[in-house]
Amino acid sequence: MRSTVLAPCIAIICIFASGCATKPQPLYSWNEYQPQVYEYLKNDGSNAPEDQLLKLEEAQEKVRASGRALPPGFRAHMALLYSKSGNQEKTIEQLTAEKQNFPESIAFMDLLLNTFTGKKN
Template structure:
C-alpha cells in the first residue's frame, strides 16, 4: 500500500509540473506579442515634424501622404489619431484650400469632442483668413467706399484753404 502511494505522488507532481510549464510558456509568448495600436499613425508623426521644422516644407507632398494614410486607415478599418484631421486641415489652409481645411477641422471636432474649443478657435481664424484673402483679391473699384468719417477731414481742409 505504501508503494502505491509513493507511485501516485510523483505522477501527480509530474502532471502539475507539465501544466505549470505549459502555462508559463503560454504566458511568456503572450507577453512578447505586440498589442494592436489603437490608431493608424503611419506618416502622421513625420509629417508633423516636417511641418514644425519648416525646412521649405512641401505642403502638397505632406497632404498627399496624409490622404494616403486616410485611405489605408479606411481600408483596414482603423481610427485616425487625435490631431490628424486638424493637422491636415491646417496644411490645406496653408495651401489656400479653405473648404477642404474647414472640412478636416470639422471632422476633428466630430471625432474628438474634447478638441471642440480649439477647433472652434482655428475655424474662427480660418474664416478671418479667408475673408482677408477674398478682400485682397477684389479689384480696387469693387472695394467699398471709405466711410463718411474718413472723407470729412478732407473736405474740411479744402474749405479752410
C-alpha cells in the same frame, strides 16, 4: 479532494496565460503622420503643403482600408496644410472632422473654425 482544488487552479492559470499571450493592437494608426509633422516642423513649414498633403491623404486611405482610426491631430494638421494651400473648404472639413472625432478638442477647433469662417460655432 486535492484534484477538485487543483483542476480549477490549473484552468484559471491557463486562462490568464492565454490572455497574456495576445498582443493588444494600438488604438490609432500613426502611419505617416509623425514623420510628416516632423518634416513640417524641421523646415519651419516652408515646404510646399501639397507634397505633405499628398502623403497624408495616402496615409489616410491606408488607415481607412485597415479599419483603424486616425490619431488625434491628424485631421488638424491636414487642415493647417489645406489652409496654407488656400483650400478653405477642405480646411473647414478637416477641422470639423477633428472636432467630431475628438470631442476634447471642441473648444480649440471652434476657435480655429471661427478664424477661418468668421462665424461663431
